[in-house]
Amino acid sequence: MAWCFPYHGALPPARLWPDRVTSSASAPLIELRNVSVGYGDRVILNGVNLKLERGKVLALIGTSGGGKTTVLRLLGRQLRPLSGQVLFDGQDLAPLDLAGLYAVRRRMGMLFQFGALFTDLTVFENVAFPLREHTDLPEAMIRDLVLMKLNAVGLRGARDLLPSEVSGGMARRVALARAIALDPDLVLYDEPFAGLDPISLGVAARLIRDLNDALGLTSVIVSHDLHETFEIADVVAMVANGRVVAQGTPDELRHSDDPLVRQFVGAQADGPVRFHQPAKPVAEDFGVQP
Ligand SMILES: Nc1ncnc2c1ncn2[C@@H]1O[C@H](COP(=O)(O)OP(=O)(O)OP(=O)(O)O)[C@@H](O)[C@H]1O
Structure with a gap:
């Protein structure tokens, strides 16, 4: 069955900020320029360069603990780089004051791991939350906007349910509707497919791509689900060993000769990425003679 995007012929994607001034369409929406970042004195990423044009979907893949979520934190300025520019x-x-940061964050939607819905609020109220927080729109308009976003993810009919009353896949779609409630320019997804069954996963992935295109968004997805992510991404960047070790189209990464990329994309246990974290010699830890 062909995927049917719920906006078709029904509700036009209304823009909340029609007079928003943005730079030229061809300029990248996000860019990391020679960025190094860490926690405390531990450097996680060193000299990272990354660009994403408007309208594109970027997938960040890579080994666990490699720094993918850290890139999202840089983009949302939950973290500032040690050097370089975001x-x-x-x-x-980096230099934005609170008001500037607030204005920028209003242009970003974020979907955290497992959706992170407010458990005591209905589906409707979850999606209305950012609109109530960030705008003074009248209630009637909030209602229309919420229903439009819920319609876009196929859940207009679930508006009165609590998060505990919807499935994991539906909850993720509610979180997606909430992430796009403010008509962001950029949507950041941290593991949007974690814990979903294969069907819900496919639906969520297709929805991310369709919403990206229909609403003129730009999306960054951190994911371990390579198959689905490669299906919907325009660009894939692999983060490992404190660097972006590869960047290209999904096809370019699939056919890469880089041993690190081959190990990761081919799901091989052995390769440049070691199974063991660096540690003292086994003999020393277990008190035995070598
Ligand atoms: N708040 C923090 N304080 C200290 N260290 C942190 C913090 N957050 C992350 N780290 C460390 O930074 C490194 C990168 O973490 P990050 O979450 O960005 O990796 P990731 O690639 O998203 O990993 P995963 O795929 O497992 O989610 C890890 O070694 C992690 O332990």
Whole structure:
């Protein structure tokens, strides 16, 4: 059965900020320029360069603990780089004051691992939350916008349910509707497919791509589900060993000669990525003679 995008012929994707000024369409929406970042004195990423044009879907893949979520935190400025620049729509995020940061974050939607819905709020109220927080729109307009977003993810009929009353796949779609409630320019997805069954996973992935295209979004997805992610991404960047070790189209990564990329994309246990974290010699830890 062909995937049917719920907007078809029904509700047009209304823009909340029709007069928003953005830089030229061809300029990258996000850019990391020679960025190094860490936690405390531990450097996680070193000299990372990354660009994403408007309208594109970027997948960040790579070994666990490699720094993918850290890239999302840089983009949302939950973290500042030790050196280098993180640009959003041409604007360096580091020097922004609170008001500037607030304005930039309003242009970003975020979907956290497992959706993170407010458990005491209905589906409707979850999606309305950012609209109530960030705008003074009248209630009637909030209602229309929420229903439009819920319609886009196929859940207009589930508006009165609590998160505990919907399936995992539906909850993820509610989280997606909430992430796009404010008509963001950029949507950041941290493991949007974690814990979903294969059908819900496929639906969620297709929805991310369709919403990206229909609403003119730009998306960054951190995911371990390579198959689905490669299906919907325009660009894939692999993060490992503190660097972006490969960047290209899904096909380019699939056919890469880089041993690290081959190990990861081919799901091989052995290769440049070691199974064991660096540790003292076994003999020393277990008190035995070598
Ligand atoms: N708040 C923090 N304080 C200290 N270290 C952190 C913090 N958050 C992450 N780290 C460390 O930074 C490194 C990168 O973490 P990050 O979450 O970005 O990796 P990841 O690639 O998203 O991993 P995964 O795929 O397992 O989610 C890890 O070694 C992690 O232990």
